[in-house]
């Protein structure tokens with residue numbers, strides 16, 4: 482039972498956070514050198530993991546679809562003095578990291594978590610910083626520069642929804658624009674692939690089939706707008722651990738199923754398959770309860786684990802049905818959101834100025 486005093490304390494904290502949020506975006510992100518961007522989540526309609534390669538990564542054939550659920554990012558770039566960058570490098574503040582080919586790139590990241598999970602990631606560990614550092618090196622940008630980033634997180638971490646990967650791709654899109662490089666430049670795509678298997682997809686967005694380790698675009702499919710409900714227990718699944726568990730009992734997707742998926746021209750015709758799901762369920766048994774709870778309501782054929790978990794998605798008739806299911810799943814103590822499949826990709830929101 483939450484008493485009134487606690488409720489008031491929470492309201493106070495929320496008011497402070499709201500005031501800080503308003504201040505931050507108003508002072509830093511209006512004006513020249515600033516961009517607002519959309520950073521969508523994804524689901525894998527098909528995830529067919531294959532053999533493990535000598536580098537430890539697995540062959541993967543996947544059909545990914547972007548969701549309307551997205552993080553919002555603001556990116557601001559401006560010249561900096563060498564002193565400012567050098568000072569930041571010695572200060573070791575969690576929200577700041579220094580990189581670039583000559584330790585010349587100062588990146589500050591303000592992470593505002595709206596998922597209720599209290600995600601905290603030091604700037605140096607943030608995939609957004611890794612993306613900026615890697616692109617600055619690939620383009621050999623040596624002038625001192627400050628890049629300020631604000632990430633408003635709506636995508637829960639460790640959900641298999643690709644949130645961090647999407648943020649990294651979105652950062653590449655922002656910097657390509659601010660640094661005057663085409664977003665489809667080979668160096669941008671190569672950096673995306675070097676950051677993680679899921680990053681390249683978000684440069685494409687919509688619905689796409691990828692091969693290699695899941696990082697190589699093979700073709701695009703006509704996207705769908707179907708309503709979706711996402712349900713995630715509090716615990717996450719570590720992607721690397723799920724792959725390790727998969728190797729204990731690798732079960733390939735049946736060739737006929739893979740063939741049918743690869744022949745589908747529309748997202749709507751892709752059968753829902755994920756052969757990483759048993760490994761994730763072995764790591765987190767609550768996933769079985771979530772799957773059964775959703776299957777009882779919408780039919781097992783419409784329910785699938787998102788990538789390596791721990792979110793599960795279900796395709797439903799319309800947004801009202803998704804909202805009702807999200808409400809009911811919330812009452813089970815799970816994080817849940819209604820959303821829909823979408824044609825989104827990591828992209829700049831056009832300015833109204």
Ligand SMILES: C[C@](O)(CO)[C@H](O)COP(=O)(O)OP(=O)(O)OC[C@H]1O[C@@H](n2ccc(N)nc2=O)[C@H](O)[C@@H]1O
Pocket residue numbers: 525528537538539540541543641646676677678679680693694695720721724788789
């Ligand atoms: C499960 C998926 O999300 C499905 O889209 C992806 O396969 C994983 O994509 P991701 O999170 O971007 O993965 P990465 O950050 O590149 O890799 C995390 C870890 O997953 C394992 N990994 C990932 C992709 C792959 N094809 N084989 C792997 O074995 C590796 O152990 C790696 O260390």
Ligand SMILES: Nc1ncnc2c1ncn2[C@@H]1O[C@H](COP(=O)(O)OP(=O)(O)OP(=O)(O)O)[C@@H](O)[C@H]1O
Pocket residue numbers: 602606607608609632637638639640641642643644645646648649679718720788789790
């Ligand atoms: N920008 C970021 N947003 C969220 N998490 C980040 C970010 N940068 C680094 N991370 C770290 O990465 C971890 C995994 O986050 P992410 O949401 O990408 O994983 P995921 O849901 O497993 O996605 P995927 O489907 O790509 O495997 C987080 O727990 C966090 O520590």
